[in-house]
Amino acid sequence: MHQVTLSHCPICKSSDISQTHTIKDNSISQEVFHLSKCNQCGFLFTNPQPTPDSLWKYYESEDYVSHSKTTKGFINFWYRQVQQLNLSLKFNAIKSHAPRGTWLDYGAGAGDYVKYIRSRDIAIEGFEPSEAARKTAQDNGVILKETSHLSETPDNSVACISLWHVLEHIPNFTEVIQDLGKLVKQDGILVIAVPNYLSLDGQKYAENWAAYDVPRHLWHFTEKNIKSLANQINFSHVDTSGMIFDSYYVSLLSEKYQNGSKLSGILNGFKSNLSARKKSTPFSSQIYILKKKAI
Secondary structure, three states, X not given: OOEEOOOOOOOOOOOOEEEEEEEEOOOOOOOEEEEEEXXXXXXXXXXXXXXXXXXXXHHOOOOOHHHOOOOXXXXXXXXXXXXXXXXXXXXXXXXXXXXXXXXXXXXXXXXXXXXXXXXXXXXXXXXXXXXXXXXXXXXXXXXXXXXXHHHHOOOOOEEEEEEEOOHHHOOOHHHHHHHHHHHEEEEEEEEEEEEOOOOHHXXXXXXXXXXXXXXOOOEEOOHHHHHHHHHHOOEEEEEEEEOOOHHHHHHHHHHHHOOOOHHHHHHHHHHHHHHHHOOOOOOOEEEEEEEEOOO
């Protein structure tokens, strides 16, 4: 296995890091990976991690639900049933923050979000690095561009750029977020949705928490990390909201990995959302709205 070991925190650049977790890839490879934590800013990341050119093999499964249309198994079937409702919740979380103009979805997967936004009469372009995912999107009536075509988008031209469960997958995420930030127009927004291991379900399942999803998830963010990233690219954090279905999906998967029950997964998903609504813990996955600052 080709791996790279990080000696510095990618966010604050500190070399004061230590190994904290050992996590198994229960989804595809069954390999074991380690997480390191920055002792300065608290950022958690998979370390060592597969090299960028060897990551593809960890996505090679029809069960990787965001790149396919599979409904095989209870969890994937449930995922598809709530997907349309989840799309409307995403839209409602951000629509009041976005100025008029073209939107852009980065890491568009099978194109469902792009298709939904277009149905709301909003112009949006979708970019996706995976050829297989782009083919699935095309079969679904959505043409997505390869991410190399992003350079054709003028700076300061996009009203809203979204990354729905994408940032945690990108090896050079700090560079990508800087490049995307340049494309956002004045008062435009950058939307980042990522899991949060400080959630109640993250704490409950610990090393069996499905949203660690190593090694596909290279980075494991908290709100503090996202705010730090925003500041580095001249954006301000304006809102945080929860993705309420994620706690159920992640808890059901976590139960599956430890041979637990579906009922326990649903109950723990509910408890996690309840804790987040009381602001005792974060949501299992959170949507961060970042607005470009005036120059």
